[in-house]
Amino acid sequence: MITRRQFILGMGALTVSTLLSASCGTRKVLTKTGEEKDKPKPPECDWIIDNIWIIDGTGKPAYQGKLAVKGDKISALGDFPLPPSVRIIDGEGLTLSPGFIDIHTHTEDYVHSGESLAPFLSQGVTTQVGGNCGNSPKDIRGFLETMPGLSINYGMLMGYRSLRELAMGGRKPGKTTPAQLTCMQEHLAESFKAGVLGLSIGLEYWPQNYAVTEEIIELCQVVKEYKGFYATHIRSEYDQVESALAEAIEIGNKAGVPVQYSHIKAGYKRNWSKFPNMLKMLEEAKSSGLDITADVYPYTYSSTDIGRNPFSHSMSEENLARAAAHSQVFFASDTGIYTGGRAIHPRAYGNFPRVLGKLVREKQIISLEEAVHKMTALPAKRLRLENRGILAPGYKADLVLFEPEKIIDKATRKDTTLFSEGVRHVWINGKRAWENGQETKVYNGEILTY
Numbered sequence: 328m329i330t331r332r333q334f335i336l337g338m339g340a341l342t343v344s345t346l347l348s349a350s351c352g353t354r355k356v357l358t359k360t361g362e363e364k365d366k367p368k369p370p371e372c373d374w375i376i377d378n379i380w381i382i383d384g385t386g387k388p389a390y391q392g393k394l395a396v397k398g399d400k401i402s403a404l405g406d407f408p409l410p411p412s413v414r415i416i417d418g419e420g421l422t423l424s425p426g427f428i429d430i431h432t433h434t435e436d437y438v439h440s441g442e443s444l445a446p447f448l449s450q451g452v453t454t455q456v457g458g459n460c461g462n463s464p465k466d467i468r469g470f471l472e473t474m475p476g477l478s479i480n481y482g483m484l485m486g487y488r489s490l491r492e493l494a495m496g497g498r499k500p501g502k503t504t505p506a507q508l509t510c511m512q513e514h515l516a517e518s519f520k521a522g523v524l525g526l527s528i529g530l531e532y533w534p535q536n537y538a539v540t541e542e543i544i545e546l547c548q549v550v551k552e553y554k555g556f557y558a559t560h561i562r563s564e565y566d567q568v569e570s571a572l573a574e575a576i577e578i579g580n581k582a583g584v585p586v587q588y589s590h591i592k593a594g595y596k597r598n599w600s601k602f603p604n605m606l607k608m609l610e611e612a613k614s615s616g617l618d619i620t621a622d623v624y625p626y627t628y629s630s631t632d633i634g635r636n637p638f639s640h641s642m643s644e645e646n647l648a649r650a651a652a653h654s655q656v657f658f659a660s661d662t663g664i665y666t667g668g669r670a671i672h673p674r675a676y677g678n679f680p681r682v683l684g685k686l687v688r689e690k691q692i693i694s695l696e697e698a699v700h701k702m703t704a705l706p707a708k709r710l711r712l713e714n715r716g717i718l719a720p721g722y723k724a725d726l727v728l729f730e731p732e733k734i735i736d737k738a739t740r741k742d743t744t745l746f747s748e749g750v751r752h753v754w755i756n757g758k759r760a761w762e763n764g765q766e767t768k769v770y771n772g773e774i775l776t777y
């Protein structure tokens with residue numbers, strides 16, 4: 328009897344042969360009979376990882392092969408002749424995929440203070456985006472210029488709360504004036520020039536909840552000008568969740584900007600039945616032309632649920648499965664983490680291994696290839712990262728080598744800082760940042776800007 332996994336791997340092997348000639352250099356040679364034939368030549372590279380299953384991030388089935396890296400980029404993958412003298416790493420039959428991209432975190436202060444990024448590297452994370460839910464430093468330029476050397480790539484969003492405070496001279500209630508709106512627009516434009524990827528907002532939080540729809544549409548004109556995106560923690564994640572989502576869609580449509588719906592959920596049991604309609608709203612918005620996606624973390628409880636009755640969970644298992652399987656939803660962590668690596672929620676240490684161990688392997692909600700796609704190519708597309716999120720020649724060598732049969736989160740509600748298991752190696756821009764359970768202290772991460 329063959330298992331589903333073996334069957335999928337077998338299917339994958341069939342596609343290898345079709346990829347060979349496309350994925351590496353070829354030259355024409357004449358055969359004895361005089362006809363031209365493609366003969367592959369060894370790729371230019373600094374090192375090669377051999378004996379791996381490749382999951383390239385596009386959603387295509389896994390296939391066996393090897394991957395070559397030159398400098399900070401992938402130079403070949405699939406099957407190709409080995410150059411005469413080059414360092415070869417044995418992948419031991421494990422799975423190599425693009426490094427995981429976490430579009431929704433609150434790690435900016437932690438990362439800026441130079442703390443260990445082992446909690447993220449140990450999950451296979453190679454890129455994070457901070458400044459979510461409206462909370463970011465006010466001076467983005469200064470923040471990015473003083474960033475220490477990082478072992479992961481990092482991008483920032485500009486937060487609405489900070490813009491408000493800049494324009495209003497502090498944390499104040501009330502609606503902004505037209506002059507204050509202009510001031511916010513100017514600061515937002517400055518932030519884009521300094522390198523942010525988008526505007527974030529946390530409409531459920533005081534005093535961000537004073538923002539009115541029209542004001543946000545006006546702010547999003549700046550987002551549009553700089554080709555960024557609008558990341559929204561919507562106005563209600565509970566009883567008013569559907570009208571809050573409708574507002575996000577309206578803002579995207581009227582401003583003409585892509586929308587990232589942060590940590591999708593219908594909180595509290597009485598709202599769980601609304602979830603299928605919310606997914607339908609996403610589909611309808613997309614088919615009417617809006618570029619809208621959502622992110623989800625693979626837990627049924629939020630950080631505010633921690634310490635509460637475990638049965639007051641904010642999400643149902645069923646809705647989490649619906650979100651995970653939906654084509655407009657991908658994975659992110661919503662990680663918050665504090666001095667010394669303290670964490671309130673286990674997702675800071677477990678988010679991505681939990682997707683692969685629980686949702687893929689245990690519950691079989693989605694395939695391994697789909698899950699990788701939702702942690703790599705999809706978030707890369709939202710961030711307009713044209714050379715990350717996929718394994719292909721010319722793309723940055725952000726790589727994770729993991730054990731698909733073992734990878735799992737260990738952190739729990741009680742013990743939130745236990746490291747995940749199953750990630751063997753992580754490379755950031757061609758250099759190894761995580762090796763057999765240890766940080767290499769190689770700081771090869773880049774600040775991501777447009």
Ligand SMILES: [Zn+2]
Pocket residue numbers: 459460529560589590
């Ligand atoms: Zn949020």
